[in-house]
Amino acid sequence: MMRLFRSTPARAALLGAAALLALPGATLVPTVPAIARPAPDSFADLAAKLLPAVVNISSSQSVQARNNAPGGPDIPMFPPGSPFEQFFKDFLNRNRPGQRGGPGDQPAPERRMQSLGSGFIVDPSGLVVTNNHVIEGADQITVTLQDNTTLKAELVGRDETGDIALLRVKPEKPLPAVQFGDSDQARVGDWVLAIGNPFGLGGSVTAGIVSARGRNIHQGPYDDFIQTDAAINRGNSGGPLFNMDGQVIGINTAIYSPSGGSIGIGFSIPANMAKNIVAQLRDYGHPRRGWLGVKIQQVTPDIAESLGLKEATGALVAGVTDGGPAEKAKLHSGDVILKFNGQDVKDMHALPRIVADSEVGKEVPLVIWRDGKQTTVQATLAEKPDDTALAAADQAPKQNGAATKPTSIAGLGIKIAPLSQELRDKYQIAADQKGVVITDVASGSSAAERGLKPGDVIVEVAQTAVDTPADVQKQVDGVRKSDRKSVLMLIQGQDGARFVPLPFSTQKDKQPG
Numbered sequence: 001m002m003r004l005f006r007s008t009p010a011r012a013a014l015l016g017a018a019a020l021l022a023l024p025g026a027t028l029v030p031t032v033p034a035i036a037r038p039a040p041d042s043f044a045d046l047a048a049k050l051l052p053a054v055v056n057i058s059s060s061q062s063v064q065a066r067n068n069a070p071g072g073p074d075i076p077m078f079p080p081g082s083p084f085e086q087f088f089k090d091f092l093n094r095n096r097p098g099q100r101g102g103p104g105d106q107p108a109p110e111r112r113m114q115s116l117g118s119g120f121i122v123d124p125s126g127l128v129v130t131n132n133h134v135i136e137g138a139d140q141i142t143v144t145l146q147d148n149t150t151l152k153a154e155l156v157g158r159d160e161t162g163d164i165a166l167l168r169v170k171p172e173k174p175l176p177a178v179q180f181g182d183s184d185q186a187r188v189g190d191w192v193l194a195i196g197n198p199f200g201l202g203g204s205v206t207a208g209i210v211s212a213r214g215r216n217i218h219q220g221p222y223d224d225f226i227q228t229d230a231a232i233n234r235g236n237s238g239g240p241l242f243n244m245d246g247q248v249i250g251i252n253t254a255i256y257s258p259s260g261g262s263i264g265i266g267f268s269i270p271a272n273m274a275k276n277i278v279a280q281l282r283d284y285g286h287p288r289r290g291w292l293g294v295k296i297q298q299v300t301p302d303i304a305e306s307l308g309l310k311e312a313t314g315a316l317v318a319g320v321t322d323g324g325p326a327e328k329a330k331l332h333s334g335d336v337i338l339k340f341n342g343q344d345v346k347d348m349h350a351l352p353r354i355v356a357d358s359e360v361g362k363e364v365p366l367v368i369w370r371d372g373k374q375t376t377v378q379a380t381l382a383e384k385p386d387d388t389a390l391a392a393a394d395q396a397p398k399q400n401g402a403a404t405k406p407t408s409i410a411g412l413g414i415k416i417a418p419l420s421q422e423l424r425d426k427y428q429i430a431a432d433q434k435g436v437v438i439t440d441v442a443s444g445s446s447a448a449e450r451g452l453k454p455g456d457v458i459v460e461v462a463q464t465a466v467d468t469p470a471d472v473q474k475q476v477d478g479v480r481k482s483d484r485k486s487v488l489m490l491i492q493g494q495d496g497a498r499f500v501p502l503p504f505s506t507q508k509d510k511q512p513g
Contacts, residue, residue, distance in 0.1 A: 059138035118196035118239030124174035130238030157281030181247025183270035196239025206231040225267035232266035290358035291384035293324020302501035329379035334463030339367035407469035413445020427455030460490035
């Protein structure tokens, strides 16, 4: 008779160990069995508790109908001034509804465009959270509760970068509300519920798990999405993603879908990011993000080696905004920010999120890598200015250079020269730019492989500012003597400043020209 055994974690571990011991030369390796929590028998009780706090949002805006609408074809494209252009324009204008001389002889009617989405109540007095893209451009917003009560909503504030909006309605009695949870505690594999208004159908519940954390889908500088396979479709935007304790751990914002429908890849803004923004919108009407005032780039293995870092981690400072917190804290180009206010900066993408979530006006410690060792500086964060103010702050007067003939830098495949007016005119280099200009790049050299080209300006070599070819040669020679494999240069090009590690040639130097 065949005997059946009920598998238990302990028995499975013993059977696994026995199987290992049966192999020739096998050593016993301790194993830790993974135990999964059972799936809930039903989500019904949790859904019934949460549904009343989730709302449908309808927004509308007035749009003036175009001259070729409604019902008329577009005017074909012809060269300006072509007789065909005027012919078609006269013909279509005479035969379009709403045009003078045409049928009806009435002006084109104003149309209403509508958008549908979801939201959730976070305060019984009537505060509702949703996505900014759900209500963007709306001149009228309506919130529909679970019992089909409709309320006019006013915009309290919006965060376009983070895609969050806060609305206010005026109910006759307190509304059911939900609370934000700690999204940092959400683990891959945890059960979640998504509730929203897919395709305008009304309150709908879907279940799934957390599929991934920290997703960057290139929607903005603060991307840190929770990925879930709970079905999210059009109209779910702005709705909540709940954990099994009934707390909001995310705002459903985007989906990946070739067809437009759910394929099990949805993205939610983490609650820990959203609740800070919601509080700022409530108190100030706009987001108040922390700002350090640095331009950063990724630390690659080559850059790490050239700086003496054991691993490629942190955010490399490629520029400092004049008058910003970083400049006041004495940060400068070439510093690598390893920790910000006690939090590890694993890569350049992590720093903007950590800084933005920090309190404006707070003094924070920064652990940086400078001159081959760690040091700590203190920076007092400011409120992030708008892009116009940042662009103006980047304009700083700099010194000019003197003219002389190009100098070859052995092993790197470049020729360089001081900045003269002739070279500034030739390469369209700003009058206030300082450094040393590259005049030639040898084909097949490390400089060519790294994308350097004539007209690029070397601003720093080995984290030291350079003004002459002799400065460049001195720093390059110093790096060679330290047995480094590459030299780190700060390059100002047409696309902005960036750090470039240039490997030293191991073969006979091939010089440009």
